[in-house]
Amino acid sequence: MGILEILGLQGWTAAAPSTGETESVREIVARLGELPADRAHYVAAFAYVLGRVANADLHVSAVERERMERLVRELGDLDATQASLAVEIAAARVETFGATEDFLVTRELAETATRDQRRHVLDCLFAVSAADDSISGAEEAGIRQIASELGFSHREFVEARLAWSDQREVLRGLGPSGGDRQPDPVDR
DSSP, rough: HHHHHTTOOOOOOOOOOOOOHHHHHHHHHHTTSOOHHHHHHHHHHHHHHHHHHHHTTSSOOOHHHHHHHEEEEEEEHHOOHHHHHHHHHHHHHHHHHHHHHHHHHHHHHHHHSHHHHHHHHHHHHHHHHHTTTTBOOOHHHHHHHHHHTTTTOOHHHHHHHTGGGGGGGTTTOOOOSSOOOOGGGGGO
């Protein structure tokens, strides 16, 4: 007798969601109906992943939310209302279902994005976490986890992080970081 039979689950199988199947992405895509489906999925996953890092310290600040809205608006070529709605849904889903969907949504993003797009996402994650001029240890750890899930090596993560040394809490008070912060990814 197998474990599924013992638990009364014979015939039951757990299927992993395929690309575009997470509830978080579906909910955001539904609100972005005007965009082509593939673009809406990318923007939805992008908004969710930004929300994931913003909530790493268990609080999404107003400046983080504003930065997320600007990045989502620019990436998706959305109006302010659409971007705000996408970010609002993403932040709420991360706070409520983060542990369940974090990896799945990030995997969706990794599967659909080019390497350059994933690198842009990495830069945007740092931009969101530094919106309040400080990258907390929890935010940095969250970005490291997301970077790994996006397929970046530790070395690539460190190279991206160098541009944000002045905002890292762990380095505050240790003197000049030796490098200037790069402009927001949207400003490039």
